[in-house]
Amino acid sequence: MTTEKSSNGKCFVYVGLAGETAPGRVIASGLYRMAKGDDRWDLLGNGLPGSPAIRAIAIHPERSNTVFVGTQDGPYRTEDHGDHWEKVNVPDHGLPVWSLLFHPRDPNVMFAGYESSEIYRSDDGGERWQQLPVSVRFPEVTVGPGANLAKRVLQIAGVPANTDELYGAIEVGGIIRTLDGGEHWEQLSHGQYVNDDPVDMHGVLASTFRPGSVLGIGRAGMFRSTDKGDHWARVQLDPLNEKGQTYCRQIREVPGDPKTIWVAAGANFMSDHGVLFRSRDGGVSWDRVDTGFQPNSTLFGLAFNERHPSDMYCASNNGQVWGSSDSGETWTDHPLPEGARQVYSMACG
Template sequence: MQNLKLVGTAVTRPEAVGGLFTLEDGGDWQLADGIPTDAAVQAITPHPSRPDVVYAATRKGVFRSTDGARRWHRLQVTDEPVQFWTVVVHPQQPDVLFAGTAPVGFHRSDDGGETWRQCRADYPERFKISFGASRVMRIAFHPTDPRVMYAIAEINGFLISEDGGETWRGEHEGILALSQLPHLKSKLETDDDAEGMFDAHSVCTTTADPDAVFYICRLGIFVSHDRGKHFRDLEVGKQAPFSYTRDCRFVPGAPRKLYACFSISSRSNAGALYVSDDLGDNWRRADAAVTPRSTMMGFGAHVTDPNGIITVTRGGQIFYTTDGARSWTEKQLPANAGDAFCGAIL
């Protein structure tokens, strides 16, 4: 582990910096070379098998570093005026990348990012929202079936591909059924009280239960074993003081261990990182030693060492651990940084 920390921010107020900040042990936050300060970094993806390669999805394109996040350059993905909100590396094919956009769309590279082609996404907007088009926030792979991939769109629900990412369609049946339950009705941006269940933030899978797909939205965490036709509510709100869920991931080398960051709402004065050792059935707080003072927007786990985790809050509090959450270090971003959305630890 290099103990290099990376945090992506967005331009969320006048004069704020929406770029990539880096931190080395004993140093201060520095802006990464090659990513504009108004790019709005939404996802940071270290390559799982190439330690010096890191990707960043921004609202101004996809960027790549080949020297351990020191210098970056923009990849030519498309000439279309789209924003990029996620980029992922195929777990079995290290040269295959997928990037998700706003409006909802998918792009694929088979050569590590040198060339790209657009995949087909038959997915009309379900809601009209005030903060722009729906966006692909996360992409996940079925652990054993290379044909099956999953994605989520904020604020447009669950998508599936059954041909290795070439074509995508919405799968709404299971989400709609949940949205009819009284305690899962929620509307903030629209007049449709199914909105809350479609306000998706993350999706993940694990080799410990290959057919399970975990769907994360502002109302909690839900799991399906039939590709989204039915979901079970993990009822995280019964074990945590709040259930607004922004991010959820399994850590490398621990396929039953699931981390999630919970808060009160998109903009709030509290947040926390929780952990489950049994695929989400039971939860406990992982960062009880720290006090986040705003919504925890995301976190990153080291790609080979499960002891390395970094969490980010809207207000710029950054927490990281290198000993599996036994102890934490806090490092506040500079005052001019925009809201923090994502983090990674190398």
């Protein structure tokens, strides 16, 4: 596809398969693409590493033909909606990429979050990268050497008004923050550590609608701060498991409508049902959404079309995909091909 066709409204949905990198865990692979209105999933691979484990997908906010994906061998890029791929030249250590971000204020500024809690930054749209000095500690869990090594950067969030203010969600590591573009980082989860649950964070969102408000999601549910992460309070969601908690996996703000936020969730990491939650007031109050469909596993994927935000998609870990063209009021089923399981990433544009 070309940029011209992209600007004429062609929309693609991308779904990546992956898995945990802990010893003994099964890792699925594959990157699928569906054109809106087509209902056929194409398996992409031209230029990607063999059996690509796709844990992150980011579509350029101004050029939807340009897409970055995070693989077990670093990030890859396409300029033609995924027909061809090339490896991005990041001076990393060959670790898996778990998160990618185009900064909401400046799409030339990009971030890649890695295994072992490494973060890389590019200021020229992904051509040149430098590693940021992420080294923060708090009691019992650390991203520094020794002790319980915090694992992965599962999401990075930027603040539209300030390119220097960033947040990271660390698996078994809590939420971290920088106010100087990544030169110095602070651990924001002091006082939360009782066991791994409240610091096993899967996502973070800095509210556009409520400046200073930050939402963190993870194994133990959702936490909210009104002072840029200095203090946190638990957000009440419908409890879905025996601990009285809700396993939250993805959080997204609706493009152009920042007061509306969605969360993909379930009972546990490998549960037999999934749910969507929605806030219409910038994350203060939340309702469970009656979607009309019944996921058979935890929802892992959530994506919006930046150019047409009423188009949204969600996906369960077991390969079920649903799409909505009316902001989530009604949904259509778009299941992945037979055997495509372990959805870890999703994007639309």
